[in-house]
Amino acid sequence: AQSVTQLDSQVPVFEEAPVELRCNYSSSVSVYLFWYVQYPNQGLQLLLKYLSGSTLVKGINGFEAEFNKSQTSFHLRKPSVHISDTAEYFCAVSDYNFNKFYFGSGTKLNVKP
Amino acid sequence: DAGVIQSPRHEVTEMGQEVTLRCKPISGHNSLFWYRQTMMRGLELLIYFNNNVPIDDSGMPEDRFSAKMPNASFSTLKIQPSEPRDSAVYFCASSYGGNQPQHFGDGTRLSIL
Numbered sequence: 229a230q231s232v233t234q235l236d237s238q239v240p241v242f243e244e245a246p247v248e249l250r251c252n253y254s255s256s257v258s259v260y261l262f263w264y265v266q267y268p269n270q271g272l273q274l275l276l277k278y279l280s281g282s283t284l285v286k287g288i289n290g291f292e293a294e295f296n297k298s299q300t301s302f303h304l305r306k307p308s309v310h311i312s313d314t315a316e317y318f319c320a321v322s323d324y325n326f327n328k329f330y331f332g333s334g335t336k337l338n339v340k341p
Numbered sequence: 342d343a344g345v346i347q348s349p350r351h352e353v354t355e356m357g358q359e360v361t362l363r364c365k366p367i368s369g370h371n372s373l374f375w376y377r378q379t380m381m382r383g384l385e386l387l388i389y390f391n392n393n394v395p396i397d398d399s400g401m402p403e404d405r406f407s408a409k410m411p412n413a414s415f416s417t418l419k420i421q422p423s424e425p426r427d428s429a430v431y432f433c434a435s436s437y438g439g440n441q442p443q444h445f446g447d448g449t450r451l452s453i454l
Binding site: 255260262264266269270271272273279318324328329331333334 | 347374383384386389397432434440442443444445446447448450
């Protein structure tokens, strides 16, 4: 079975600063990896996904993530955050059979002016 | 594309009452998922369907919960009888299956008094 760990439950950061949200996974098989964002009172929206190919994946709103197979990580980064990036971010993994997703516990990003 | 549509957006009812949550997936998607989100337990997968057939219901908390998908464009999640600990936000998501990401509805915020 797969599992996803998001070590940071909350990340405070000032506007225009860079940010990295950490995600580690455990799996005995190859996986697909995803980052979702959840704004208040809304459902989850896909930010980006890694299926195969280049390990650096670019998503919407200037976010990117890098798949590191040896470290089983898929950290999310943005070089300069905006107030509007304040939200909760979820890392998710699914296996090649794609029976279901496994979500991390989420990281709340709080961007301060 | 209308996205995943859930109804109602909010539901407040007294314990012991039957609650029915509804979901209309994105047209053409063949996989449908029901999740529950709480502060304590985060995002939990309750059940998922593939081609209208329930594949994995191991996340359904107890027999009070049931889900149906009578056709490709409609699913329900029912709680009978409801209890205060069922209070949560319930999300429906759909996808094309395979390695395709899930698309979430805006959720139903359920409060059981």
